[in-house]
Amino acid sequence: MTHSQLRPPTMADVARLAGVSHQTVSRVLGDHPNVRDETRARVQRAIEEMGYRRNSSARALVTRRTRTLGVVASNTTLYGPASTLFALEEAARAEGYLVSTVSLRKLTVETLSEALDHLSEGGVEGVIAIAPQRSAVEALAELRRPFPVVAVGTGSGVEIPSVNVDQHLGARLVTGHLLAAGHRKVWHLAGPEDWQEAADRTVGWRATLEEAGVEPPMPLRGDWSPLSGYRAGQELAGWVGRGLTAVFVANDQMALGVLRALREAGVRTPQDVAVAGFDDIPESEFFAPPLTTVRQDFSTVGTRSIALLLDLIEGRTPSGTSQIAIEPQLVVRASTFPYHPQPGTAPG
Amino acid sequence: MTHSQLRPPTMADVARLAGVSHQTVSRVLGDHPNVRDETRARVQRAIEEMGYRRNSSARALVTRRTRTLGVVASNTTLYGPASTLFALEEAARAEGYLVSTVSLRKLTVETLSEALDHLSEGGVEGVIAIAPQRSAVEALAELRRPFPVVAVGTGSGVEIPSVNVDQHLGARLVTGHLLAAGHRKVWHLAGPEDWQEAADRTVGWRATLEEAGVEPPMPLRGDWSPLSGYRAGQELAGWVGRGLTAVFVANDQMALGVLRALREAGVRTPQDVAVAGFDDIPESEFFAPPLTTVRQDFSTVGTRSIALLLDLIEGRTPSGTSQIAIEPQLVVRASTFPYHPQPGTAPG
DNA sequence: GAGGTCATTGTGAGCGCTAACAATTCATGG
DNA sequence: CCATGAATTGTTAGCGCTCACAATGACCTC
Numbered sequence: 035m036t037h038s039q040l041r042p043p044t045m046a047d048v049a050r051l052a053g054v055s056h057q058t059v060s061r062v063l064g065d066h067p068n069v070r071d072e073t074r075a076r077v078q079r080a081i082e083e084m085g086y087r088r089n090s091s092a093r094a095l096v097t098r099r100t101r102t103l104g105v106v107a108s109n110t111t112l113y114g115p116a117s118t119l120f121a122l123e124e125a126a127r128a129e130g131y132l133v134s135t136v137s138l139r140k141l142t143v144e145t146l147s148e149a150l151d152h153l154s155e156g157g158v159e160g161v162i163a164i165a166p167q168r169s170a171v172e173a174l175a176e177l178r179r180p181f182p183v184v185a186v187g188t189g190s191g192v193e194i195p196s197v198n199v200d201q202h203l204g205a206r207l208v209t210g211h212l213l214a215a216g217h218r219k220v221w222h223l224a225g226p227e228d229w230q231e232a233a234d235r236t237v238g239w240r241a242t243l244e245e246a247g248v249e250p251p252m253p254l255r256g257d258w259s260p261l262s263g264y265r266a267g268q269e270l271a272g273w274v275g276r277g278l279t280a281v282f283v284a285n286d287q288m289a290l291g292v293l294r295a296l297r298e299a300g301v302r303t304p305q306d307v308a309v310a311g312f313d314d315i316p317e318s319e320f321f322a323p324p325l326t327t328v329r330q331d332f333s334t335v336g337t338r339s340i341a342l343l344l345d346l347i348e349g350r351t352p353s354g355t356s357q358i359a360i361e362p363q364l365v366v367r368a369s370t371f372p373y374h375p376q377p378g379t380a381p382g
Numbered sequence: 383m384t385h386s387q388l389r390p391p392t393m394a395d396v397a398r399l400a401g402v403s404h405q406t407v408s409r410v411l412g413d414h415p416n417v418r419d420e421t422r423a424r425v426q427r428a429i430e431e432m433g434y435r436r437n438s439s440a441r442a443l444v445t446r447r448t449r450t451l452g453v454v455a456s457n458t459t460l461y462g463p464a465s466t467l468f469a470l471e472e473a474a475r476a477e478g479y480l481v482s483t484v485s486l487r488k489l490t491v492e493t494l495s496e497a498l499d500h501l502s503e504g505g506v507e508g509v510i511a512i513a514p515q516r517s518a519v520e521a522l523a524e525l526r527r528p529f530p531v532v533a534v535g536t537g538s539g540v541e542i543p544s545v546n547v548d549q550h551l552g553a554r555l556v557t558g559h560l561l562a563a564g565h566r567k568v569w570h571l572a573g574p575e576d577w578q579e580a581a582d583r584t585v586g587w588r589a590t591l592e593e594a595g596v597e598p599p600m601p602l603r604g605d606w607s608p609l610s611g612y613r614a615g616q617e618l619a620g621w622v623g624r625g626l627t628a629v630f631v632a633n634d635q636m637a638l639g640v641l642r643a644l645r646e647a648g649v650r651t652p653q654d655v656a657v658a659g660f661d662d663i664p665e666s667e668f669f670a671p672p673l674t675t676v677r678q679d680f681s682t683v684g685t686r687s688i689a690l691l692l693d694l695i696e697g698r699t700p701s702g703t704s705q706i707a708i709e710p711q712l713v714v715r716a717s718t719f720p721y722h723p724q725p726g727t728a729p730g
Numbered sequence: 731g732a733g734g735t736c737a738t739t740g741t742g743a744g745c746g747c748t749a750a751c752a753a754t755t756c757a758t759g760g
Numbered sequence: 761c762c763a764t765g766a767a768t769t770g771t772t773a774g775c776g777c778t779c780a781c782a783a784t785g786a787c788c789t790c
Contacts, residue, residue, distance in 0.1 A: 042528070044746055055770050060748065068768055087528055090505035091442035092746035096775050100439060102482070102504060111664075116464045120485045127484065132504035134450070134482045136475065137468045156450060156480035157438035180390070180435055260668040290668045297670060316459075320608040320638045322645060322670045392776055403740045408778065416738055440776035444745050 043084040052080035063088060094157065103131050103343065104153035106146065107164040108138040112258075113286075113315040114330070118164055118186060121336025129344060134158060141170040147177055154180060160347045162186060162339050167228045182346035184339050189230035195346065195356035197339045201231045204328040204362040205238025208282050208310045211326070211364060213246055215371065217280035217308060221273070222253040223266045223292065225284040235284050235312060256288045263291025270307075271299035279307055280370070286311035286318045286327055293321055293369070308370040324367035334360050391432040400428035411436060442505065451479050451691065452501035454494065455512040456486040460606070461634075461663040462678070466512055466534060469684025477692060482506060489518035495525055502528060508695045510534060510687050515576045530694035532687050537578035543694065543704035545687040549579045552676040552710040553586025556630050556658045559674070559712055561594055563719065565628035565656060569621070570601040571614045571640065573632040583632050583660060604636045611636030615643025622649050627656065628718070634659035634666045634675055641669055641717070656718040672715035682708050 049056040054077060061069050062077040069077075080086075094100045103126050107115050123133045134156050136149040146163075153161055159181055165171055166187040174185060175194060185196040212220045222239050225232025236253055243250045254269060256262030263283060270281060270292065283289040289311035296303055303309050303323055311318060314329035338358050345351070397404040402425060409417050410425040417425075428434070442448045451474050455463050471481045482504055484497040494511075501509055507529060513519050514535040522533060523542060533544040560568045570587050573580025584601055591598040602617060604610030611631060618629060618640065631637035637659035644651055651657050651671055659666060662677035686706050693699070 046746080056747080057749095057771080058769060061769090064748085068766095070768065073768080085526070085528070087502060089443070089746050090503060091439045091448060092775090093748075094439035094505075094775095095437070095443050095746080095777085096748045098775080110468050111461060111464045113459060116459045119483075120458050123483055123485045127500065132482045132500065134480045135467075135471055137471045139472075152475060152480065154435055155438055157442075178433065180433065260665055264668060287665060290665055294668050294670060317608055317635060317638055317665055320612060320642050322642060394776080404777080405741080405779095406739060409739090412778085416736095418738065421738080437776050440745090441778075443747085443776080444778045446745080 042089075043086045044089070045086075048077065048080045048084055048086045051084065052077045100157040100159055101131050102156065102158050103133050103340070104150075104156070104158035104161040105133055105135045105164065106138065106149045106153070106161060107135065108141045108167075108170075110135075110137040114187075114313055114332070115164055117332035118335055121332045121334075122162055122339060123336075124333075125336040125340040129340060131340075131344075141165060141167050141173075143169075143173040143176070146170060146173045150177060150179060160184070160343045162343060163188075166231050167226075168230050168233075169228055171230070182343060184343045184346065186335060186339055187231060189234055190357045190359060195342055197335055197342060197358040198360065199330040199335060199362050200359045201234035201362075202238040202241075204312060204330070204364075205235040205282070206242045207362070207364040208312070208326070208328055209239045209242035211366065212280040212282065212308060212310060212370060213242070213248075215280075215308065219243070219248055219251065219277060219280070221251055221270060221278055221281045223263065223270070223281060223283045223288055224253045224255050225288075226257050227255065232284055235282075239282055256284070256291075258285055258287060260287045260291040260294075263288030264295045265291070267292035267295025268299065271296055271301050274299075274301050274306060281307060281309050283309060283311050286313045286315045286321075286325060289318070289325055289327070289369075290321055293323075293325075297322070304369050304371060310370050314365050319367065321369070323369045326367045326370040327365050329363045329365050331360055331362070390437075391434045392437070393434075396425065396428045396432055396434045399432060400425045448505040448507055449479050450504065450506050451481050451688070452498075452504070452506035452509040453481055453483045453512065454486065454497045454501070454509060455483065456489045456515075456518075458483075458485040462535075462661055462680070463512055465680040466683055469680045469682075470510055470687060471684075472681075473684040473688040477688060479507075479688075479692075489513060489515050489521075491517075491521040491524070494518060494521045498525060498527060508532070508691045510691060511536075514579050515574075516578050516581075517576055519578070530691060532691045532694065534683060534687055535579060537582055538705045538707060543690055545683055545690060545706040546708065547678040547683060547710050548707045549582035549710075550586040550589075552660060552678070552712075553583040553630070554590045555710070555712040556660070556674070556676055557587045557590035559714065560628040560630065560656060560658060560718060561590070561596075563628075563656065567591070567596050567599065567625060567628070569599055569618060569626055569629045571611065571618070571629060571631045571636055572601045572603050573636075574605050575603065580632055587630055604632070604639075606633050606635060608635045608639040608642075611639025612643045613639070615640035616647065618655075619644055619647035619649050622647075622654060627654070629655060629657050631657060631659050634661045634663045634669075634673060637666070637673055637675070637717075638669055641671075641673075645670070652717050652719060658718050662713050667715065669717070671717045674715045674718040675713050677711045677713050679708055679710070 045056040045059045049059045059077055062074050109115050126133045138145045161183045164186045171188045171192050185194045188196050209220050224236045240250045254266045256266050283292055311325045311327040314327045318325040318327050393404045393407045397407045407425050410422050457463050474481045486493045509531045512534045519536045519540050533542045536544050557568050572584045588598045602614045604614050631640055649655055659673045659675040662675045666673040666675050
């Protein structure tokens with residue numbers, strides 16, 4: 035940039051250089067059809083020469099559109115939230131929107147409220163809330179919000195428009211798979227009580243067992259972490275030989291802990307106990323043994339969420355309902371099946 | 383919100399309701415001291431009643447500050463980038479800035495250029511580029527940028543201001559640890575050629591061996607994925623019994639693949655071969671066996687990067703140099719040591 | 731009680747842009 | 761050759777806010 039002036043050039047500066055009015059510059063920038071080719075070229079040359087860029091604030095002020103969306107999330111270093119975040123940004127960018135993110139350590143009424151305020155100060159036109167904890171959803175419903183909000187991962191039983199992977203179905207797929215493989219009963223290590231997705235997975239597991247005429251055992255509970263899975267795994271190891279042959283773990287990270295605990299207890303997977311997870315994190319194919327799990331289509335979650343939010347922002351009637359469910363997919367690997375496929379050629 | 387008017391209320395509306403001038407409202411919002419308590423309260427009541435929020439565009443237009451920073455990153459679902467992103471946003475928010483992110487699938491001149499344009503249209507005051515590929519750094523250096531840019535993960539040999547974890551030191555810590563544990567030689571599975579961090583880790587490993595008077599073997603190369611680690615692990619297994627007793631793998635995910643390949647080849651870790659990784663992803667403590675690795679302090683990376691960028695934006699002379707290096711930390715676990723600590727009580 | 735100071739409040743301008751409208755140019759047909 | 765209308769360009773008025781400055785009034789000092 036050769037022109038290092040204190041103030042960046044304005045449209046009027048460009049207009050002066052090109053010998054036209056500022057409005058003509060605006061028209062060139064806005065791809066308005068009624069500009070003579072010769073004029074357009076002259077303006078473009080001036081823009082290039084001065085390194086001119088439109089002032090987004092001035093533009094936003096008069097158009098009343100910032101073309102910015104907000105996202106509130108927590109635990110963004112986990113695979114699920116990170117993937118959702120990525121998909122959201124990509125989908126928003128495809129629609130010409132910028133995404134501002136607020137990543138919280140904890141989702142509470144206070145932090146959520148501050149996050150929405152912060153995004154509001156930044157002028158977002160709408161917000162996606164990745165709010166898998168029930169408490170967060172309640173907080174969200176209560177907060178007064180000056181823009182539309184779409185929730186992701188809250189489950190479908192909320193009054194806020196939401197997009198979800200069908201956790202219930204995912205749990206049914208896993209549990210059904212284990213029953214079909216000949217297991218009489220399927221144990222369950224659930225996620226944190228406050229998480230809707232954890233609850234939905236538990237409900238799906240229980241329903242599948244009950245429909246098969248099996249009395250569901252008492253589920254254990256973890257906090258999604260490998261460590262909590264390890265502790266639960268030590269407990270589960272005590273039940274081997276007393277009817278325990280299969281465990282549905284509510285996420286892959288805890289499943290990793292369970293696998294380690296079983297291994298240390300001398301329990302073989304899958305010969306003695308089959309283990310299945312949920313999420314299909316990239317590592318799960320390389321666990322010992324490779325993990326059967328449920329894959330969620332985050333990319334679709336992203337595009338559907340953004341589409342729904344833009345409908346809301348632009349006052350369109352959302353196409354269809356405001357509660358969108360996305361089907362997950364079962365990925366069968368060695369942890370539930372006495373057969374070791376080569377990596378990269380595993381089913382799914 | 384009970385007041386569902388078409389136009390949101392303006393400062394003038396609030397002023398009218400409170401019986402003051404718009405300027406007084408502005409003063410109340412800006413915490414200006416010279417406002418009578420009684421007046422301040424009246425204005426605040428009016429703000430509350432109307433659900434008024436300052437228009438950020440109008441504000442930004444006149445102050446010439448959008449208080450928004452941009453971040454460009456790729457592979458944001460990986461632990462490292464995701465952690466950096468999280469730390470950056472948190473640090474920026476603490477300084478009152480909003481963060482807009484662009485997550486790329488691939489970093490090339492084109493995608494990087496588009497990303498910077500997109501952020502520029504959004505009015506960011508500066509950008510952090512998480513650009514670990516060398517090609518990206520070159521692209522970054524060439525692009526004309528209307529705002530300051532700070533690079534993260536590019537290594538220190540660039541003309542752009544940058545913040546980095548000292549990869550070289552990390553590699554030295556691991557390699558030195560393995561030598562100290564009695565291994566004669568340390569093999570190496572490197573990351574992708576184009577990544578500066580991968581190169582730095584390789585250089586650190588090689589230097590440590592050479593200083594110990596050991597001829598470094600030819601390093602293998604992977605692409606960070608567990609699968610590439612698995613393939614390399616199969617090759618490494620062939621060298622067991624021919625002098626291979628220790629491997630430094632350039633990241634934890636590949637180390638996971640190596641562990642699996644060794645296990646499948648009947649090689650025990652750490653009894654036959656010690657394996658160390660890099661990154662300390664949350665899962666690595668629960669690998670089979672728990673993985674010795676190098677922890678990077680992403681939180682510090684975040685705060686230092688933001689501080690540096692804000693210095694640049696606000697025209698302050700950056701405190702100290704513009705090339706910031708952060709020390710990593712060795713985390714020793716069972717994969718390099720014939721001792722199984724309980725999870726949660728492992729060193730580090 | 732005139733003059734000065736300070737705290738408090740109000741007034742006017744203008745940030746850089748787009749939208750609406752006005753003005754100009756140019757081609758075309760009777 | 762001028763009326764007609766379309767294409768092109770210019771002019772004006774804000775968008776909602778902050779900044780600089782002006783005005784008001786309370787309180788003090790001599």
